[in-house]
Amino acid sequence: MGNGTKADYRPKIVVNAAGPWIDRVNGLLGLQTKLIGGTKGSHIIIDSPDLVAALKGLMVYYEADDGRVCLVFDYHGRALVGSTDIFADDPDKVRCEDEEIDYFLESLAGLLPDLKIHRSQIVYCYSGIRPLPAADNTAAGLVSRDHSTPRQAPDEQRPYPVISLVGGKWTTFRGFAEEVCDQLLGELQHERRLSTRSVPIGGGAIYPQTDAEKAVWLKRLVALHKVSEARVAQLLERYGTTASLILADESAGYRLIEGTDGHSDVEISWIVRNEAVQHVMNILVRRTLIGVNGALTSSALEYIAQICGGELGWSEIQIQSEIHNVISELAESTG
Secondary structure: OOOOOOOOOOOOOEEEOOHHHHHHHHHHOOOOOOOEOOEEEEEEEEOOHHHHHHHOOOOEEEEOOOOOEEEEEEEOOEEEEEOOOEEOOOOOOOOOOHHHHHHHHHHHHHHOOOOOOOHHHEEEEEEEEEOOEOOOOOOHHHOOOOEEOOEEOOOOOOOOOEEEOEEOOHHHHHHHHHHHHHHHHHHHOOOOOOOOOOOOOHHHOOOOOOHHHHHHHHHHHHHHHOOOHHHHHHHHHHHHHHHHHHHHHHOOOOOEOOOOOOOEHHHHHHHHHHOOOOOHHHHHHHHOOOOOOOOOOHHHHHHHHHHHHHHHOOOHHHHHHHHHHHHHHHHHHHO
16 A cells, blocks of 8 residues: 555455466465476577578478477577477476487487587577476376366355466467456456457557558658667567657667667666566566577676666665676576
C-alpha cells in the first residue's frame, strides 16, 4: 500500500503460471502436486561465417545419429544450433553441459562434413526446462507438447481453486492464454467483452508487410527523426515498429557504444526506462543480443552498467556488483 501499511488479499482464483516451478509454487500454497515432468533443451550460438553462408538463409532440420531432430539457422549473423531433450527437474541449476556441446558439434560434422566447426567459435550457450506434463516411463522426446490447465478444488484451508498452466510452448502461448482466460471468465461467471486474437503485439503493430511498405516506413522515420536510413533499418530489425520510440529519443543525438554491435547510449537508456529492467544481465541477454553474439567488451559492459545505474539510481557499489555478476554469468554461459 502507498502509505506503508500492509493489506491482505483474498483471491477468488489463483493461476499458477510458474512454468517448470509449478509444483514448487503449489507446495507454497499447501498443495502437493506432481504436474511437471520437464525436459531440458540446450542450444549453442556459433560465430562461423562459413556455417551461416552454407545455410543460405534457411532453417535446416536434420537428424542426429541418435535419431533426434536438431535444427540450425542464421540468428542475426551467427548460427544457432539446438536442441537437446533430457529429463531435468531443477530449473535453478540447468545449464548446457559439455557433453551436449559435443553432441551439437558432432551432429554438425555429420550434416556438413566439409566445414570445420571448433569449440572456440561458440560465443554463447543456454539451456532451459520445458514445463511439460509429468509422464512416467515415457521417453523424453515422446512427452506431449500440448498444454492443459489442471484445477485443484478449494478446501477448508484454501477457499479458492488453483489452476496450473502446464505445457505449451512459444508458438502456442497466445492460444493457451485465450483458453485460460475463457476458463477464468467461466469460473467467475463473466462474459468475454474483448478479444486480442488479432491484435499485434509490441513491435509487430503496423509492421510493414512488403518491401514497398518497408521503404515508405524507413523514409518517413528518416524525415521525422533526422537520422540515417541505415540506423532506422537497424532498429526496425531489432525492435519492430517500437524502433520509432527509440528513434524519437535518438533524434537529439546519440553515441554508439563500441563493443555492442551498434547499440547506442540513448537506446540502452530507453530500454532501461521502458522494459522493466532490474539487472544489467536483463539488457544483455533478454532485451538485446549484446551478451549473446560475442561482441561485448569489458569497457562496453562498464558503460552499459553506468547507464543502467544512472537510470535506476544505483550506487557505485551496486553498479560494480552488477558488472561482477554479468562476468560470472557470461563465463558460465560461454564456457
